[in-house]
Amino acid sequence: MKKKVFAIGLSLALFLVLVSSQAALAGYPVTGSEAASSLARAVQYLHRVQNRDGGFPAKPGGESSQAVTCWVIMALEAAGEDVAGTAWAPSGKSPLDYLETCKDHIQETCDYARLLLALSAAAKDPKYKELDLTEKISSFQQSDGAFFQPGRGEKGMINAHMWSVLALASAGKKIPNQDKAREWLLARQNGDGGFSWLEGYQSDADDTGVALQVLVLLGENPNNSTAVKNALAYIKRCQEDNGGFNCGDAWMASGANAASDAWVIQGLIAAGEDPQGLKWSKNGKNAVTHLLSLQNSDGSFNWKEGLASSPVTMTAYAVTALAGKPFPVNVNYWKQSKSESKSVFSDLTPEYWAYDSIMKLVQVKALGGYPDGSFRPENRVTRAELAVFLYRGLGLEEAESKASNGFADVPKNYWAGQAIAAVVSKGYMKGKPGGLFDPNGKITGAELASILARALPPDKAGSVTAGPYWYSASVEAARKNGLLYPDFQAALPATRAQCAYSIAQLRNVLGMK
Template sequence: MKKVLCLVLLFIMFFSMLPAPLLATTQDLSSTVRHVRQAVGASNFSERLDWPILALVGAGEKVDSLIRIREQQVRRGELFDARRSTDYHRTIVGAVAAGVNPRNFGGYNLVQKVKDSQRESGKFGDLISGEGENLVNAHIWGILSLYVAGEPIPNRFRALSWLVNNQKEDGGFSVETGMSSSDVDMTGMALMAFAALGLDADHPAVRKALNYLKSQQQDNGDFSPWSSSGPESIAQVIHGLIMLDIDPAGREWTRKGGSLVSALLRYRRADGSFSRRPGGEMDFISTYQALAALGDVNRGESIYTLLHRKNAGFTDLPPNHSAFADVSELVFRQVLSGYPDGTFRPQNPVRRDEFAKMIVAALGKSPGSNLTTTRFADVPPSHWANPYIRVAVEHNLIRGKDKNLFAPADNISGAEVMTILVRALGEEERTVAKPGEAWYAGSVRVAREKGLLYGGFDAARPATRAQCAYSLMRFLEQSGS
């Protein structure tokens, strides 16, 4: 009885030490998603869909029907001003988030229009014609819309210089160049643009903007009332910080009364929606802005960075490559990633430890960095893939070469890939090999039936990264993920 009591107390102590905002974040997203879904699905809904689409995608939701509605609106000129540049910017963001090509959307090549709107100064015009040097937000969203679309920012140094030259003395930014006071949410957006332009937190202009935001943060973690603070402002700052690899719930952004994340959650109502002021009525804009920011917090990566990674592609994987679509989708789902030099190396063979990570990520199972296995002598607790191998083995997806060895550095064969995927589909009972057949024959039969076999399949040869991408994508389609 004493042992049980001790375990219970340890359990309570452990969870009491976890940051409350982060615990709340995960459990509350579903109710927030529901409110956004209900709002955009209402017959009298008359607002732009682009930002709600972004927020829903960031929360892992499908938005196929919403983006079709939005494309028809653009085609008819509804909620889309063909002169105003920011309408192009937000429409690109929504289209890209939904996985639709913004270069052919509603009768427009939105990306080319934005690129053509850039002025000699490097600023993206207030109007899509290129006219206007006044709107800071038009410049910032010109940068961000091209960034998420995977486009290199044209005249990058001039675009950056214009932004830096319009930073206020206090380090902040305002919506218009002629305004004297800085604005929290515009400064958060500027952080996003700085990150998209390749700057890090140590750049003087970035540090100056961060210092301005710190000067506006109150003891409760929120921003000063006179800075027009609210969920929208906090959300933009969270996006900007995460794009710069800064933790908005970390020590640097935590005051004695809470962090930016806990400050945002104070605007959350009991039903999961958000209000403009704590305790106020449900506000749709506040709700989807908060959802997008909390999605970033949960993921540990900005939705803008994620979209950029998906669409920027790899130097050795052009859009006409047979694996491009599958690889792009799996990168978006954080199942695959490229190399630091910007390549994907589609013909490289996949190792057993690498595929263990791929299948665990594809199934959406979190390995937990502190949970490792000591089962295999060749996979020490310090091995980068140990947590993934543990999960894969525990779920009977992959097995060791023998009782004590996993052989993490061995290339994985086509037979092993199909065996693992068939097990993950719950079809192992159907894989019993017939007398005289190879051990993997049954798995290959089921894999062929399910459409998992990649082109040029050879059970004995190592599977390449492109081949694994094909089979993993077909697996996800079969499993309904």
């Protein structure tokens, strides 16, 4: 039976930035209130199951486990919690106190790595009972760049190598022989694009998600790395109709599960992908929605639908993923890939089809990137976001708007309220039945074309014959003025890149530089 030393392993602060920032507009996770509630309930669950010794058990009521406690520490720190504070010392002992006093004897490479990852996440010294974990792990490196202990039967253990790299990076240590370490891992990629836990074994989505995080950390640029692209293609094949991911490994029964969801989400984010974008959705569902569907009323997460397995560990995995943090949770290492990119955004190069349009709008501050340095061009755009794009892109903030929002679903002081009032006042966007604006509704191509057509001056709009659909005339007017993005499809949601292209074209028609 296959042995997985690391069963599975995104901060709440980052999550809140993404859902509330006017600059970031939309991002991971986009299901703001639901994801925030999910995280809060999960953290409370972890509070309830913490033992008096400060540690955490695999199952509520069981003895504390060093491994489980390490996973929980990383999850809590990712969610913005201070595990060294009094809130996590219910009986005077914190999780860190437990680690210092527990008698578990560690020998395997992955055990050393997991412990160092936890201590680093909590900003603690890398020494454990007088043992410098960074020196210990570094000593495991072989002449070919791989990290493992041959004397313990670990030769060819890909997971030992990957977790060693992540652990050293978490402690701020330069990876010894980094190029060799990267090349060793690249040489272990299977023909299907995936990675396994052990050399020669079949690929699985879990380890492939981890491999993506390690490869980016080791210098692989997601924008042009064939290995990253092949790994992403493999992971995509593991996605099920419910949006979740199965392990993809022959030894495990088929079925999407929380662990695979979590590792895939972290791998996608490290590679500059949006886990909730169209590319990573099936039937309108994705890894995030599937992961949320596995949460129980007490805040814990099931492994699979209706099946609980190691609920404390599974909850720790889910919290880390939902918080938006790849490993190591204390290092924004995915920013490193930007140094090799020709663009100011980690996931955008000059070769991208809408690059020039995006950069024009960035220059006039109509668009912005995300806190992790990405642009996420394939993200779907909400009505509130489009209002802001237009408000800034067409210079409407310079014109005083006397209109009030007046929409039941746009509260006072809403982050996009002024923009919504301005574009509605200009007649570019309209409300919906029942006095609603539907700020979180996704903009379709047809709706975007109608809005663009309304923004055209009369001499540009001209007379257009109505067609078979409510939007036919608007689409024709937009088409005549070159406002439609390539491969325009009226019924599909519009992306950030597509909206950027169309708004940039509209600025040209309006004579705006």
